[in-house]
Amino acid sequence: MKSINVFAPATVANVACGFDIFGFAVDNPGDKITLTLREEPGVTITDIIGDDGRLPREAHRNTAGIAIQSYLQHIGRTDVGVDAVLYKQMPLGSGLGSSAASAVAGVFAINELLDRPLTTRQLIPFAMEGERIACGSAHADNVGPSLLGGFVVVRSYQPLDVIRIDTTANLFCTLVHPDIEVNTKDARFILKNEVSLKNTITQMGNVAGLIAGLMTPDYDLISRSLVDVIIEPVRAILIPEFNEAKQAALESGALGCSISGSGPSMFALSRDAETASRVGAAMQQAFLGVGITSEAYISEINRQGPRVI
Amino acid sequence: MKSINVFAPATVANVACGFDIFGFAVDNPGDKITLTLREEPGVTITDIIGDDGRLPREAHRNTAGIAIQSYLQHIGRTDVGVDAVLYKQMPLGSGLGSSAASAVAGVFAINELLDRPLTTRQLIPFAMEGERIACGSAHADNVGPSLLGGFVVVRSYQPLDVIRIDTTANLFCTLVHPDIEVNTKDARFILKNEVSLKNTITQMGNVAGLIAGLMTPDYDLISRSLVDVIIEPVRAILIPEFNEAKQAALESGALGCSISGSGPSMFALSRDAETASRVGAAMQQAFLGVGITSEAYISEINRQGPRVI
Structure with a gap:
């Protein structure tokens, strides 16, 4: 058949x-x-x-x-x-x-x-x-x-x-999945139903900057715009060593780093595969510092969606 | 000198x-x-x-x-x-x-x-x-x-x-200034300091759509994205006949219509000068319906900023 x-x-x-x-x-x-x-x-x-x-x-x-x-x-x-x-x-x-x-x-x-x-x-x-x-x-x-x-x-x-x-931006993604469990419903439950107007304005500016940065493309603008003042500060507490892993990613040359979906995986974007690998190793090292093992995936952006194999 | x-x-x-x-x-x-x-x-x-x-x-x-x-x-x-x-x-x-x-x-x-x-x-x-x-x-x-x-x-x-x-979008702006006074401080004072997360998400989607619509350019996307669920519903009450004037603009072919700055002027964007003029006339007519006179300005988007004359 x-x-x-x-x-x-x-x-x-x-x-x-x-x-x-x-x-x-x-x-x-x-x-x-x-x-x-x-x-x-x-x-x-x-x-x-x-x-x-x-x-x-x-x-x-x-x-x-x-x-x-x-x-x-x-x-x-x-x-x-x-x-x-x-x-x-x-x-x-x-x-x-x-x-x-x-x-x-x-x-x-x-x-x-x-x-x-x-x-x-x-x-x-x-x-x-x-x-x-x-x-x-x-x-x-x-x-x-x-x-x-x-x-x-x-x-x-x-x-x-x-x-x-x-976008014609050439971006590489680092994904690090720490071996911990975060329930998606918990991740949504801890979010506040209200956001300050000030944070809403900041976030809208970053959304505008990220779209413009991708479409231009302007890597510095992408980097400056990969900032979340609403969700990440709340959800980060569900991921042990989040701040350390994020800092390790940025210090290793990532354009930006945050939570992937509702976590616990984290993503980082970089300008080349070598940086993306270095970023992954640094993030995994940060988790290992508190005894958390993890899987890392390094990849280009998928531009075509699903494919027959 | x-x-x-x-x-x-x-x-x-x-x-x-x-x-x-x-x-x-x-x-x-x-x-x-x-x-x-x-x-x-x-x-x-x-x-x-x-x-x-x-x-x-x-x-x-x-x-x-x-x-x-x-x-x-x-x-x-x-x-x-x-x-x-x-x-x-x-x-x-x-x-x-x-x-x-x-x-x-x-x-x-x-x-x-x-x-x-x-x-x-x-x-x-x-x-x-x-x-x-x-x-x-x-x-x-x-x-x-x-x-x-x-x-x-x-x-x-x-x-x-x-x-x-x-943007290479060819857009024409209609500005209508109704002869009423709105104090900028009042316009800011009536805004709520908190926004629902749901409205924040909707507004972020529209910001992303507007930037992408301008940069593509995609006039339908620009039109769908010119929607404000946070500020306009609050400030519109300071402008008599706001809803009628906005509806008149949209029915006359405008891509979108909202408050200019903190008001009381309203703006509309259209794809050609003829539509922009028709939109202006319809908005002025809406204000005249309750005895409010207004000035209308029809103009291309200024792309160069200030100029020596």
């Missing part, structure tokens, strides 16, 4: 100043999925490799499964049958957009198998359904960049307005 | 979503200044035309005078003597950046007369001194665009970081 293998990229949401509106995709890590068409209608997760048995195998409770199901329903092809094998290649609950990558891989793969009835952009709402069961809300700041590649703004949800930010 | 005439543009600060961080310059209206070097050191405002006697004539209390004085002090040329005649060509306290235009005209003119010891960008802090005595705070969101031309972001004040947003 017809079969396909797809890779979908991990993503960094928020990106310092852009809480809930901004994200970008990386080439490493990412999830893989194998889909095989079959005669019997329905979606079956036949296996998940690399999750230590933690993810649900029932299709309607699995982020990739639900994304494929809602896609097939939308295009009126519930006659289609598909077996899915999911290869989790990144830590779960790490702030790297793991659930989004699985959902994006699934929906991109089924759309390819059926000879693209929809454009890639049109797949966003179905991948968001995966986020709804994984996180409780159908947010798009991981799904958007994972599907479209590059840097993406989610300007609004009603109506959904996902904007790709064109 | 050596003499010079300079025009400096009026400006729209805030621009819907960009409270305190964003502004742009227009070609009409604007202020003019005539400076003449003289032998006796010091700065003298010899006359002000068009202010109905409302502005201070003492140089150290006049926005243009103080800007020139602080500039001469900074470059160590307190030996210079200059007579200034200021031509106010826009309503005072109207939200059109009247004080900024006078300060910018003054400091640009003296720098030209002395054969440009400083770059235009370096003049910003001295023009800001004019704002300090006019408004009580040395803000840069009018001074920045008036001096640099085009669209300008004030990302931060410490250190001062003023960014010009390059």
Whole structure:
């Protein structure tokens, strides 16, 4: 039967100043999925490799499964049958957009198998359904960049307005995932519902600077704008050695460093691969100072989104 | 003696979503200044035309005078003597950046007369001194665009970081100044010190969309992003018929419409001069509906800042 293998990229949401509106995709890590068409209608997760048995195998409770199901329903092809094998290649609950990558891989793969009835952009709402069961809300700041590649703004949800930010900036991403657990719901629960007008103005200035810095491109402006006065000061307390790891990144030459998504992973952006590697080593060393081991990923920005492999 | 005439543009600060961080310059209206070097050191405002006697004539209390004085002090040329005649060509306290235009005209003119010891960008802090005595705070969101031309972001004040947003968008501005008084201090006093996190996120999305829309350029994105959920809903109550005038602008084809600076003037942006004129007429008509007369100005975006005339 017809079969396909797809890779979908991990993503960094928020990106310092852009809480809930901004994200970008990386080439490493990412999830893989194998889909095989079959005669019997329905979606079956036949296996998940690399999750230590933690993810649900029932299709309607699995982020990739639900994304494929809602896609097939939308295009009126519930006659289609598909077996899915999911290869989790990144830590779960790490702030790297793991659930989004699985959902994006699934929906991109089924759309390819059926000879693209929809454009890639049109797949966003179905991948968001995966986020709804994984996180409780159908947010798009991981799904958007994972599907479209590059840097993406989610300007609004009603109506959904996902904007790709064109940039010729040559940026390398360092991701460091410390081996600690942060519950996404805790990470959201500790945020205050109110922000001072002063901090709102500062953050808007940094958002404007970051978009302008990317589109120009102006690396100094990107660096000056990668500052979060609203979320990072609150969430940093959930990550031991956050300040030390961030300082180590900046002292090693990173343009900026903050929390990836709701953490506990941290990201840094640098101008070349060598700096990005040095930044990763320095951050890992900072965590090791208090006995916390970590994984580091060095990668270019992923510009194309998912790909058939 | 050596003499010079300079025009400096009026400006729209805030621009819907960009409270305190964003502004742009227009070609009409604007202020003019005539400076003449003289032998006796010091700065003298010899006359002000068009202010109905409302502005201070003492140089150290006049926005243009103080800007020139602080500039001469900074470059160590307190030996210079200059007579200034200021031509106010826009309503005072109207939200059109009247004080900024006078300060910018003054400091640009003296720098030209002395054969440009400083770059235009370096003049910003001295023009800001004019704002300090006019408004009580040395803000840069009018001074920045008036001096640099085009669209300008004030990302931060410490250190001062003023960014010009390059755009090839062809935009026309409608300014309507209703003949009512809004005190700038009142306009600031009624703002809340706290903003909901939800509105902060919405506003950040619109800031990102507006910058990306201008730089792409993408007129639909500019239009969708010209939305203010924080300041406009509060300040609109100070402007009778605000909602009607805004609706009239949008129905006449404007990309967006909001309060100019702290009001009471309103601005709209359109894609061509004909639409901008129609928008202006419709807004004036809305104000006339409740017996409020107004002045309307139709203009291209000013891209060069002040100019010698």
